[in-house]
Amino acid sequence: MSENHPHVLILPYPAQGHMLPLLDFTHQLVNNGVAITILVTPKNLPILDHLLSRNPSIKTLVLPFPSHPSIPAGVENVKDLPASGFRSMMYNLGKLRDPILEWFRNHPSPPSTIISDMLLGFTHEIATQLGIRRVWSVGPVLPPGEDDVSGQSNRGGSSSVLTSEILAWLDKCEDHSVVYVCFGSQAVLTNKQMEELAIALDKSGVKFILSAKRALKGHASNDYGVIPSWFEEKVAGRGLVVRDWSPQVLILKHQAIGAFLTHCGWNSTLESLIAGVPMLTWPMGADQFANANLLVDEHEVAIRACEGAQTVPNSDELAKLLAEAVQGNNVEERRLRASELRKVAINGIKEGGNSFKDLAAFVKHLREEATKIEV
Structure with a gap:
């Protein structure tokens, strides 16, 4: 590509919490004059619809999804697998190395840079073979500043409740009176955890939105993801249950939300902070424990509710914390x-802020690398 339009290949890992922030970063790169190609497998292509509709210059490289004995046929995203599916997915995607190398070698103007999810370790092998230098660690990246309800509502999939209905329900609630409960796009509570959570929400007396993921392939459906049969009728009017995907960014930005019971995934943490919403923490794995400590002990914007992927909370104690x-x-x-942290975050992405300047420096580097290749 020309000096003004360096070409970058984006390699997202097919998990909602990984793809969406990387696509947000891609949007920022396009706005800075970077030519983009995104690699996806066929069933993940619809996730790009919102980005592609806003940025028609983006190209896609669609490669067939490799088969794997631990991944059911037709599944190409870990949102459709239990947590144990991460390892199989990471291994399986490594089979894309050779098709990607072939694409590079046959492309008339191949990318000078690869931006990859950290779980796609084979990317380093590709870069080495192609002579692409440095590893950059970038992020975190906040979503583009937009209030487009249609765009934000369908970013990660379908929901059992329309976004307009969720927002209309929140509009009827007093400011800061609602607890939003969600454990990310991957975690599924055991039935015992769900039962204690339901009892706690009932006992607490608070208004709430519960975003609950259903059991996935690989889960014993009788043991995971079942909401008690009595729950929704008993809390009708005071609580709203959303199955599968929920428009989390829009929910957190609503003035009725007063607290967020979260697994402390980094996306959820950032989205809550940028909305200025205090949290209740229930970390379950990976970086979530460190994130919870950061929120509770250092920034004092959260209180501990529970800890551990299999831990069953005490409903009386949790009800008290919710209230x-x-x-x-x-x-x-x-x-x-x-609210103070929200101001810091917003200032960081404004012109002159740290995040803004870091992005500008990265784009400058991309242009310099593209120029070297041309020479």
Whole structure:
């Protein structure tokens, strides 16, 4: 590509919490004059619809999904697998190395840079064979600043409740009175965990939105993801249950949300902070424990609710924490600290902010690398 339009290949890992922030970063690169090709497998192509509709210059490289004995036929995203599926997916995607190399060698103007998810370790082998230098660690990246309800609502899939219905329900609630409960796009609660959570939400007396993921292939459906049969009728009017995907960014930005019970995944953490919403933490794996400590101990914008992927909370204790999250003595202090962090985050992505300047420096580097290849 020309000096003004360096060509970059984007390699996302097929998990909602990984793809969406990388696509947000891709959007920022396009806005800075970078030519983009995104690699996806066929069933993940619809996830790009919103980005491609806004940026028709983006190209796609669609490669067939390799088969794997631990991944059911037709499944190409870990959102359709239990947590144990991450390892199989990481191994399986390594089979794309040779087709990617072939594409590079046959392309009339191949990318000078690869931007890859950290779980796609084979990318380093590709870069080595092609003579592509440095590893850059970039992020975190906040979503583009937009209030487009249609765009934000369908970013990660379908929902059992229309976004317009969710927002209309929130519009009827008092400011900071609702607890939003969600454990990300991958975690599925055991039935016992779900039962204790349901009892706690009932006992707490708070208004809430519960985003609950169904059991996945590989889960014993009788043991995971079942909401107690009595629950929805008993909390009708005070609580709203959303199955599968929920428009989390829009929910968190609504003035009715007072607290967020979260697994502390980094996307959820950032989205809550940028919305200025205090949190209740229930980390379950990976970096989530460190994130929870950061939120509770260092920034004091959260309180601990539970910890561990298999831990069953005590419903009485959790009910008390849920009530305190929106009505307790220290609510205003946490809300004030969350508001201060929100200002810091927003200033970072504004012109002149740290994130803004880092992005500009990265794009400058891409242009310099593209120029070297031309020479």
